[in-house]
């Protein structure tokens with residue numbers, strides 16, 4: 139059974155992505171990993187190669203190519219070479235910030251931000267999570283208060299990818315003056331450019347994906363013009379829910395690509411390593427473990443490929459996307475763990491790709507909504523319509 143998802147255009151795009159990865163990312167990745175920060179030039183080089191902002195319409199500097207299979211090809215290539223930190227940085231901009239601006243940003247916001255996001259001259263982050271609220275976003279405390287035509291934003295965010303390298307952040311803030319757990323219309327989104335009062339805090343020391351920066355962000359009475367509000371006041375949470383399918387799908391795609399890449403690296407390793415006079419691959423246990431892994435990967439690819447086509451057709455629901463994210467990220471965690479075991483002691487050494495993959499995979503069941511929250515979302519849909527065929 140061959141995978142039939144891609145056509146010639148996707149394969150041509152794959153060649154460009156692979157060359158970009160080999161030429162621009164590979165020579166520097168180890169250094170970025172050490173510094174916890176990739177060079178800004180990776181963004182502009184990606185922009186020059188047409189790898190960013192694929193869905194942006196031509197009038198705002200893009201190519202208007204919303205077909206998600208191109209984003210998928212890019213993730214597969216970064217996973218293949220174990221450069222998933224670059225995929226994560228691009229994911230935050232292209233699967234989170236961008237869809238919100240495309241769906242709800244004014245023409246003025248689009249003109250100011252989108253061309254730079256496509257060229258890579260502008261890097262953005264997405265600031266939802268706070269020290270006291272991650273899964274339960276209604277608990278966030280960052281507030282935006284009107285001051286004439288402007289807003290003043292004050293608060294603290296945490297775990298923000300591209301938080302230090304970014305030039306602007308899409309910030310979720312409370313706009314109804316309430317405290318405690320807010321109602322669904324208590325929050326709004328703002329596109330906030332770096333400036334007075336907006337300062338990145340600590341660079342967080344992550345266990346994996348270290349070549350991408352993740353930070354705290356502080357907003358101290360940051361003055362934001364009314365024109366930087368995204369869409370309407372009070373609609374921020376609704377917009378975020380609306381964009382969940384793409385955010386979750388992006389993580390499922392990366393998880394599947396990572397599992398496949400780890401499997402392939404492991405097959406190469408066990409074919410070359412011997413013990414007791416045999417290749418490790420020739421032990422029955424190894425073959426059985428790999429048989430399970432390959433079968434799980436193919437089932438997962440089938441599910442994720444279908445989800446990508448549903449997303450392209452506009453029919454992927456948040457619950458569908460929760461199922462794909464739950465399944466693919468849990469598989470990636472378990473598969474990279476078993477691949478590591480087949481490497482023996484070398485699996486525990488960071489210079490071996492499998493250990494990096496294991497550490498990268500560990501994020502995927504947490505970030506973008508934990509597995510427990512995915513189960514909540516799926517479980518609620520069952521409870522709401524118990525007799526409907528899912």
Ligand SMILES: Cc1cc2nc3c(=O)[nH]c(=O)nc-3n(C[C@H](O)[C@H](O)[C@H](O)COP(=O)(O)OP(=O)(O)OC[C@H]3O[C@@H](n4cnc5c(N)ncnc54)[C@H](O)[C@@H]3O)c2cc1C
Pocket residue numbers: 230263264265266267270271272273274296297298299300344352501504505506507508509510511514
């Ligand atoms: C490396 C990294 C990068 C990130 N990047 C970003 C980013 O760019 N922007 C951003 O806004 N956020 C980002 N995040 C935040 C991420 O999305 C959150 O960490 C995640 O949503 C979980 O929130 P939390 O950490 O506050 O955990 P909590 O919400 O405190 O959860 C703690 C535990 O309780 C469980 N739990 C919570 N509620 C329930 C429930 N109702 N039922 C059962 N169990 C429950 C959770 O599943 C988890 O196991 C990033 C996180 C990391 C680690």
